[in-house]
Amino acid sequence: MPSRKSVVTALAVSTALLAVVPGAWAQALRRDLSSYLLLTMKRASVKNLRIGSPCNVGVNCGSPTPKSKCGVLALGNVTGVDGGQVVGDQVFLRRPGSKVWQLFRNNDSPLDNVQLVAPAPNPQPFAPPVVPGTCDDTCTPNYAEMEKACGFPDPFPACDPTKDVKVVRGADCARFDTVPGNQQCDLPTGSYGRLAMEDGSRLNLEPGVYVMCLFKGGQDTTTTAHGTTILIPGEAPSKSALRVNNGSNLGADCGDLRFLIGGETKVAFGRGGLVAAEVCAPRSTISLGHNNILIGQFVADTVNADLNNFGRCCGGTCACYNELTPTSGHAGTVVTGTSNCDLSALAGVSVCGISANVVSVTPTEVQFEIPPGAAGACPVEFVSPAGSFVGNQMLAVS
Numbered sequence: 001m002p003s004r005k006s007v008v009t010a011l012a013v014s015t016a017l018l019a020v021v022p023g024a025w026a027q028a029l030r031r032d033l034s035s036y037l038l039l040t041m042k043r044a045s046v047k048n049l050r051i052g053s054p055c056n057v058g059v060n061c062g063s064p065t066p067k068s069k070c071g072v073l074a075l076g077n078v079t080g081v082d083g084g085q086v087v088g089d090q091v092f093l094r095r096p097g098s099k100v101w102q103l104f105r106n107n108d109s110p111l112d113n114v115q116l117v118a119p120a121p122n123p124q125p126f127a128p129p130v131v132p133g134t135c136d137d138t139c140t141p142n143y144a145e146m147e148k149a150c151g152f153p154d155p156f157p158a159c160d161p162t163k164d165v166k167v168v169r170g171a172d173c174a175r176f177d178t179v180p181g182n183q184q185c186d187l188p189t190g191s192y193g194r195l196a197m198e199d200g201s202r203l204n205l206e207p208g209v210y211v212m213c214l215f216k217g218g219q220d221t222t223t224t225a226h227g228t229t230i231l232i233p234g235e236a237p238s239k240s241a242l243r244v245n246n247g248s249n250l251g252a253d254c255g256d257l258r259f260l261i262g263g264e265t266k267v268a269f270g271r272g273g274l275v276a277a278e279v280c281a282p283r284s285t286i287s288l289g290h291n292n293i294l295i296g297q298f299v300a301d302t303v304n305a306d307l308n309n310f311g312r313c314c315g316g317t318c319a320c321y322n323e324l325t326p327t328s329g330h331a332g333t334v335v336t337g338t339s340n341c342d343l344s345a346l347a348g349v350s351v352c353g354i355s356a357n358v359v360s361v362t363p364t365e366v367q368f369e370i371p372p373g374a375a376g377a378c379p380v381e382f383v384s385p386a387g388s389f390v391g392n393q394m395l396a397v398s
Helices: 004-020 143-150
Strands: 036-046 049-051 056-059 072-075 085-087 090-093 102-104 165-167 185-187 194-197 202-205 208-211 214-217 222-224 228-232 240-244 257-261 266-269 274-287 293-305 309-312 323-325 334-338 348-351 358-361 365-369 376-378 380-384 387-390 395-397
Touching: 036 309, 056 072, 072 085, 143 274, 143 293, 165 185, 214 228, 240 257, 240 274, 334 380, 348 365
Parallel strands: 036 056, 036 072, 036 293, 049 309, 056 085, 072 090, 085 102, 165 194, 185 202, 194 214, 202 222, 208 228, 214 240, 228 257, 240 266, 257 274, 266 274, 274 293, 293 309
Antiparallel strands: 323 334, 334 365, 348 380, 358 365, 376 395, 380 387
């Protein structure tokens, strides 16, 4: 009798083959880490997540048995935009009202009141793990490979417990401050101990690399940065290596902050705040809090999240379209595709599987010519480094 893995692999391969058959609309699972807003090694439980860009959300490892708690993605409610993918060996959408562009899973739990937007087949099976080489058949993660994928330094540097930093509200830092007199802590790059921010305090970080034993922000704190990486060894499993409390702003937008956190530890965010950071902590648990704006990426062993978070990823943006005009034509007809997602990463357009000449591209609009040889009801595919996108709307080509 074939193993569960061999059956899943066979299904995934057969489904992927549909993508090369004319008229079939299967789109490949994006396995590049940059496409993911959220990726956990073992499991995730997320409530009421709204996703504002074509991001992926997933669990990396597969379940060794149908009743295993590993390889499970439980979504209380999720709404996404066109181009986003949800992936897990076992995916459970437990509340009505979810809207998912494309679903990859290998279980068959009910999908009542869940809107699957992408063309069929949807959902599709896939072969875990999501990122090749990062998990085995028993749901045992290869953390070192995921750390490598995140860009961890080797060896990982040690922090300096003799250089604690205290950030006080309305004051400069007593030690290390580079711009005295501006009522905030301006901290140069380097190796430090514990960094603790008091409620309402402000921290300004330089571009470059910091090493810290832990990073703790109180309520209503503000951390500004750009091109900043913070390395935290994460040597205290009982403590949070990274914790930011209610109402705080950690960064402002894509590219501001990156946290690489080693060891088995914890990461936690409060409520009503902004977190603009790439956080890679493959051995740790991340609590995303609730009512937060999350911009970037969160990689962990497990993740849990309360209600009403909004997320947007930064890398691996899929080039998608919302409308094609006109909807019919012949070879040489110029078609305009408009989009609510950024088309800057567009690498190509095909019609009925035939490459089309791209006339012009802006972040919100692309013009392309229907290629010779296309005929009938033609799917239109947009290709980007994040993968391919095929919308529901087709061109009638005569």
